[in-house]
Amino acid sequence: MSTPHLKVSPSGHYQYRFVVPEALRGIVGKREIKKSLGKDRTRALKMYAQVERETERLLKSVKATASVDASDRALIIRKMRQFGFTEKDINTVGGHGGELSDRLDEGLSIFQDELITEYEDAEDRGKSPAVSLEAIRAIGRKRLPKDTYTVASALTHYLTMKATGVHARDLALTNRVNKVKERLIAVIGKHEVTKRPLEKLTRAEARKFRDALADEMAPPSVKRTIEIVSPAINKMIKEHDLDMKNPFAQLEIKGATNSRDARLPLSEDDMTALAPTMEKGDASLAALWVVLRDTGARLGEVCNLRRMDVDEASRCMRIRPYGDHTLKTKNSERDVPLSPKALEVLKSLASDLAPEATLFKRYAGPRRSEKASAALMKRLRTVVTDTKKTIHSLRHRMKDLLRNTDCPESLAKEIMGHSEAGVAFNYGAGYALNVKRAALEKAW
Structure with missing residues (x-):
């Protein structure tokens, strides 16, 4: 190769x-x-x-x-290069290189004749000319066409x-x-x-x-x-700085408004029924399920965890961007407490791995979490058939659990990695890990 x-x-x-x-x-x-x-x-x-x-x-x-x-201006510049004009010539015609020499003036006249011929040939063949008449006229005036957005x-x-x-x-x-x-x-x-x-x-x-x-x-x-x-x-x-309004701004789309029932959280009956299927078999998928269930984190965040991102002493996972792995928002970078079961499954995957190694090798990397989603959904659909309930429903479930235990909204957002509209949200180090743990323990 x-x-x-x-x-x-x-x-x-x-x-x-x-x-x-x-x-x-x-x-x-x-x-x-x-x-x-x-x-x-x-x-x-x-x-x-x-x-x-x-x-x-x-x-x-x-x-x-x-x-x-390609705009007329870009096409003209490309054709000028093909015709033999230098970058200095092009800058001069563009108004950035001083006066036109006799050589350049004559060259532009010949170049315009070529453009006219190409235009007429295209029309004779019933084709749309590559360069407009406005652009050809601009060359006749010894200028490049204006930029068209x-x-x-x-x-x-x-x-x-x-x-x-x-x-x-x-x-x-x-x-x-x-x-x-x-x-x-x-x-x-x-x-x-x-x-x-x-x-x-x-x-x-x-x-x-x-x-x-x-x-x-x-x-x-x-x-x-x-x-x-x-x-x-x-x-x-x-x-x-265009003088126009955006015609697509605030365009009404019937039926596209987000609603509470667009995606439903998994109920406790669902979770009980799913446990035998989701927590057994493939160790990686079972571990993903447990961590998603007990943290409400995004699937891509968990799939890209490295050995060094699991802090056993603090019993938390550190969600960070690195290499090709990016996060959805700035507020997605956070520390999330782990339940005893979640810490246990992550520790079992981390044994004998280097600090930089990913825990879920099969599903780590750009868009690789989609494979994990598909595999988990196959398992989920053997028990839960409601199409409004998916793997992402675990995140909705955690949001409801925190809400129902009187967790402050700002604390819930920090745990979940949601963006916060208020400027003050971005000041300081955020909630302490023990405060987050206390809120999550009520949900567990």
Whole structure:
């Protein structure tokens, strides 16, 4: 197997390192894709193949994005480079490099003739010209076309801003945003999404897109899709000080309002019936169940616990971001007391492991917790058939248990890792571990 992107550090650690082509860095959001592959060569080669496939999918996706999103200005600059203009020439035409020389003036006239020919050829073949007449006229005036901000470029900017540097997460987000873009093109039109100035987007088009989504998916899915488009437009408006209102802002989505019965907590009868199924068999899954049950933590937080994150002396787990593992919110970083049973199962998994080793090796890593969720759900569904009850219902259950034992809301939020709107919440070290334990002991 060819491994051109496999590097070895002086300390003997294998790394995947791929330099992103300059033209795609703005969309990918970084100059280089890096991934630690460990010190074992056999395992490193196996991981290399997987990361290489993910990188290829990511580049294929962003290349498609780049070809669709290219503004007149970007297309003209690309064509100027292909035509032989230097970066100094391009800067001069862009108004950043002084006066035009006779050579550059003549070159631009020839370049404009080429653009006109391409435009006429495209029209003769019934195709949409790559470069607009406005852009060709700008070259005739010895200037670059003005920047045009579109719905597509807003989504590209959104991708850049949301990039985490975690390869698997960025790939998933890129694929999701590109699907949203494809839907927008199908409903509103390719020109309207990729070429037309963002300021011309209308509320009627936003409603049309919402209604088209409503015909294909459930209201919560419509809401999640709109929650990509609307923030992307908001970011572009703020970044470039555009004089417009966001047509997608506060768009009403019937049936998408969160309600108490959207997902139900598991009842005590459910927990009793589930115990024989969930607490036996596969040690990792049984341990996950016990820790989730007794802490109300998120599945991804528990799946990525390392040996060093379990403090046996303090009888707690320390939820922290590290490497490729990120947390949902800033307030998700916290210490959570462990019940005697939860501490016992984690200690059994931790024996003979190095401090940096993950306790749930099979389920640790970006998006790997989804496998744990699927495995736990298979077990849960053999007992509980109500579709409003899932593994995440354990988190709802803990919230109710804390509420019903008169636990202060701010303390419950700190235990659960919920965000708090008040600024004061972010001051100080937070509640002491013994205070959290006292609240949880009432729930246990």
